[in-house]
Amino acid sequence: MLRFVTAGESHGQALIAWISGLPAGVPVDLDFIQREMHRRQLGYGRGARQRIEKDTADILSGVRHGKTIGAPIAVRIENRDWKNWEKALPVEDSEGAEDAQRKLTAPRPGHADLPGALKYNLHDARYILERASARETAARVAAGAFAKLYLREFGVKVLSHSIAVGHVRLERDATWAEIEAICENLESPLRCVDSATEALMKAEVEQVLRAGDSVGGIFEVVARGVPAGLGTHVQWDEKLDAKIARAVMSIQAAKAVEFGSGVANATSHGSQVQDEIVYDAAKKRFEHTSNRAGGLEGGITNGGDIVVRGYLKPISTLRRALQSADLNTKEVVKAAYERSDVCVVPAGGVIGEAMVAMELATAFVEKFGGDSLEETRRNFDGYQKQLDDF
Numbered sequence: 001m002l003r004f005v006t007a008g009e010s011h012g013q014a015l016i017a018w019i020s021g022l023p024a025g026v027p028v029d030l031d032f033i034q035r036e037m038h039r040r041q042l043g044y045g046r047g048a049r050q051r052i053e054k055d056t057a058d059i060l061s062g063v064r065h066g067k068t069i070g071a072p073i074a075v076r077i078e079n080r081d082w083k084n085w086e087k088a089l090p091v092e093d094s095e096g097a098e099d100a101q102r103k104l105t106a107p108r109p110g111h112a113d114l115p116g117a118l119k120y121n122l123h124d125a126r127y128i129l130e131r132a133s134a135r136e137t138a139a140r141v142a143a144g145a146f147a148k149l150y151l152r153e154f155g156v157k158v159l160s161h162s163i164a165v166g167h168v169r170l171e172r173d174a175t176w177a178e179i180e181a182i183c184e185n186l187e188s189p190l191r192c193v194d195s196a197t198e199a200l201m202k203a204e205v206e207q208v209l210r211a212g213d214s215v216g217g218i219f220e221v222v223a224r225g226v227p228a229g230l231g232t233h234v235q236w237d238e239k240l241d242a243k244i245a246r247a248v249m250s251i252q253a254a255k256a257v258e259f260g261s262g263v264a265n266a267t268s269h270g271s272q273v274q275d276e277i278v279y280d281a282a283k284k285r286f287e288h289t290s291n292r293a294g295g296l297e298g299g300i301t302n303g304g305d306i307v308v309r310g311y312l313k314p315i316s317t318l319r320r321a322l323q324s325a326d327l328n329t330k331e332v333v334k335a336a337y338e339r340s341d342v343c344v345v346p347a348g349g350v351i352g353e354a355m356v357a358m359e360l361a362t363a364f365v366e367k368f369g370g371d372s373l374e375e376t377r378r379n380f381d382g383y384q385k386q387l388d389d390f
């Protein structure tokens, strides 16, 4: 079974990703992993933190001579900002260092600050926000990079692009070539495939920056090359669409997840929504003439592109702070302001790629198994033959 977990606080020493269950023999392209880490940091509207951090994935275990060895992989990502927080967040008991603690007692609406403080019985939301922060997603992207490297061996590629920032929306479908190009382009401010729409998106971010406000938006993750037959319809908690939805929904600020044109489909008629089936004799594969389902039917991949959209709410921390109530005095106060991003849609897409890649890789490991990549490949090739001969 493929699994991953993360550890680390936003301003602690480091973040950790722990990945277990990849077979031995997967080639590990270190440059690719570092590039993924860098991509997560990009985007117009990010805060000052991205200028402090230069994320590097430091692989501690599970990889030798450029290949996985089947053992758990541990990755460490240093927090450069730690040097400014050592006194505030020491591991050892530090009685009397109250000033350095940077307590947060005015919980920010839209954050885990208040429910977390209540749940953990803390009159300081600092420890809650340290872990709830989306800085944690650096570790997810490191783990996702391993999932992508594994999927790459079977011809699967997972990419993303931005389809809405605030009120500005891309009003057409993007081609695969456009999505590939925008993922290669590290200079693009908002990773939208249409430059005129991207300019409007940038203006939207500039507007909220000036106003002390924030924006959300929609990213779309597309996975190409996924074979039909991953996931299953037999049990509710084994359906792959459900697993992917959970994974994308777990991204900080994600409030809705959509497959294909799922939202518009709900208010259309069946004849306008279902994807008709054809057989391509040359490829020896059944296909659909459209992909409104987003590549999954009944919780099983159908051989089409997996298309998943993550809807991000506007960033919660506002320079023009909203009303809050102090955790100790209970009096009306302005919510705390911590240095903050105002738009994270492009980064959300990169994190979305990591989460989708991890779910697809997990489904691959479940279906094709294998302790070594060679064994997995034998099983995969056998299944391809089954589809050829169907």
Ligand SMILES: Cc1cc2nc3c(=O)[nH]c(=O)nc-3n(C[C@H](O)[C@H](O)[C@H](O)COP(=O)(O)O)c2cc1C
Binding pocket: 047, 110, 111, 112, 132, 133, 134, 135, 137, 251, 252, 253, 254, 313, 315, 316, 317, 318, 339, 340, 341, 342, 344, 347, 348, 351
């Ligand atoms: C890449 C990324 C960066 C984020 N940066 C910030 C930020 O700088 N300030 C902020 O208030 N929220 C930020 N968020 C969102 C919060 O982490 C999130 O809204 C909060 O933890 C509450 O979780 P929830 O919105 O999922 O309920 C970011 C989210 C993502 C995906």
